[in-house]
Structures are given as C-alpha cells and as structure tokens.
Amino acid sequence: MSISKYIPWWVKIAAKILLSRLPVDYKLWKQLSLFQHGYMEHPSYAYQVFKQHFDKVGEFKTGFVSLEIGPGDSLLSAIVGQAFGGSASYLVDVGAFVSRDVKPYREMVCFLSDKGLPTINISSLNSLEEILAAYCATYKNNGLSSLREIPTQSVDFIWSQAVLEHIRQAEFLETMQELRRIIRKNGVCSHRVDLRDHLGGSLNNLRFPKYLWESDFMANSGFYTNRIHYYQMINLFQQANFDVKVIKVERWKKLPTPKTKFSKEFQSLSDEELCVSGFDVVLKPV
Numbered sequence: 001m002s003i004s005k006y007i008p009w010w011v012k013i014a015a016k017i018l019l020s021r022l023p024v025d026y027k028l029w030k031q032l033s034l035f036q037h038g039y040m041e042h043p044s045y046a047y048q049v050f051k052q053h054f055d056k057v058g059e060f061k062t063g064f065v066s067l068e069i070g071p072g073d074s075l076l077s078a079i080v081g082q083a084f085g086g087s088a089s090y091l092v093d094v095g096a097f098v099s100r101d102v103k104p105y106r107e108m109v110c111f112l113s114d115k116g117l118p119t120i121n122i123s124s125l126n127s128l129e130e131i132l133a134a135y136c137a138t139y140k141n142n143g144l145s146s147l148r149e150i151p152t153q154s155v156d157f158i159w160s161q162a163v164l165e166h167i168r169q170a171e172f173l174e175t176m177q178e179l180r181r182i183i184r185k186n187g188v189c190s191h192r193v194d195l196r197d198h199l200g201g202s203l204n205n206l207r208f209p210k211y212l213w214e215s216d217f218m219a220n221s222g223f224y225t226n227r228i229h230y231y232q233m234i235n236l237f238q239q240a241n242f243d244v245k246v247i248k249v250e251r252w253k254k255l256p257t258p259k260t261k262f263s264k265e266f267q268s269l270s271d272e273e274l275c276v277s278g279f280d281v282v283l284k285p286v
C-alpha cells in the first residue's frame, strides 16, 4: 500500500525542496521512488504507450522517422518504433536521465519478438551507444536547444506521454514552434497531457503566485508543472500553426482543491475548464 496518498501536499513540497538539494545520486532517488522520470524502463509500458500514440495517428509508411519528447528513464521506444516500421528516431529530454543498463533493452527485444514483431539481435551489444546506433536512434538531452538541432521537416511522427505539462511555461510556445518546424508536411503529433498537480493528483499547484511557482528554486525541486490550463494549451498549439484534434478529455466531477485557495490568476477560470484533469490530442501541421 502506498503511504504517499496520506501525506499532505505541503509536506510533499517541503520534503521535495529539501531532498532535491541533497547531494544524492538520481539512481538512489529512483530506487526509493522519490524522484523518477516516468516508467519507460518497463518494456510493457513502453510498448503500450508507443502503440497507443501510434494507433491514434493512423498508418505511416514503413521507414518513418519519430521523435519522442521527454523519454525520461529509458530509450526503449527507439526499439518499439523500429518494430512498428520506423527507420530512425530522436528522443529529446531536458537531462540525461536514462539508465545505462542494457538489460531493459534486451528485455524489450524479447518482449517484441514474443509478439511476433521484427527486432534486431542486440545480444552482442554491450553499451547504450551501440544499441542506439543499431536502431539509428539519437538521444539529446538539452530540451529546446536540442530541438533546434533537428533538421526542418525531417520527422513524421512526434509524440509525448505526460511531458507537455512539464515544459517550462516560458518555453512552451517556442517548443511547439520548433516541433511545427521539425514535423513533415504529412506528419502527425500525438500527446497525452496530465493536468493534475504532481503532489498527489489535485490542483494544489494553483495555490502559488506565478513569480514564486516559476522561479528556478521551485521549478527545480521535482514537482514542477507549467499550470497551462486546457484551453490555453489548445490555443498555444494553434498559435504554433497546428490543426488541433482533441481525442479524449478526462474530468474531475468537481474541483479537487477549493477555488478560493487558488492564486488570483486562476480564480477567474471556469470550473468547467479547471475540472479537465488530462487529455489526449492529435496535432497536424496547418
């Protein structure tokens, strides 16, 4: 049983602010499940997430190029993409969070072979670099600057899972504009966005004024989300010249945090908008 749900949001914030400043290796935080960048190290999760996005955008011709934004702890999707007909992939994050252990990659190959999907034999490869080279995969970990290095109209399929809400607010539009530059004319993007706070799944993140929440001090403490709300994010996709198709919207039945507790800037938003807890969206270049 997880005790995390019994810990109040403000204790989580205080603990994360303190713990994130200790000189502790990321591997240890991950083992303790205190700070971790998602679940992509698990072959079944990586397969399921890639497939969900792939199925949403329809068929690509064999040989497509993909870009995953925010792969987190592993680059397993490079292997999955190849099994679905991809020829090359980019994976872009804001830090070098990936594990260098080759075991999950070998497990991923077995997982896909068991499903009868095509794979490359990587049993003789002993480093992440060799595996990435075998799959024509490029890992970049400098966020927006990394996106700027990807050639214009070079990618067919861009996707992300629980990432867009983590892009720093000040960089969001520019990031979307970069993705618009990178995507090919007939390319498609699929994103899953989680609008819950990362303090227990409510809206306690909206309690803070912008100057405090957007400070590097708060944003680097392991619970940052950009607090861009549903219609605002749709609007930013459109501003970046994407045609927007919302596939699915998830809602709370009522606000999980009282509106009176929100910082002023969020008080004027409608309950209808604030009750959107997550959504799936497909973007095509206009």
Ligand SMILES: C[S@@+](CC[C@H](N)C(=O)[O-])C[C@H]1O[C@@H](n2cnc3c(N)ncnc32)[C@H](O)[C@@H]1O
Pocket: 036, 037, 038, 039, 040, 049, 069, 070, 071, 072, 073, 092, 093, 094, 095, 097, 143, 144, 160, 161, 162, 163, 166, 167, 168, 175
């Ligand atoms: C909640 S984790 C999700 C990881 C993975 N997609 C998954 O489903 O397990 C969010 C990821 O987004 C990454 N991220 C945050 N801002 C980013 C940005 N501007 N560009 C690329 N990745 C970013 C984080 O470093 C982290 O790896």
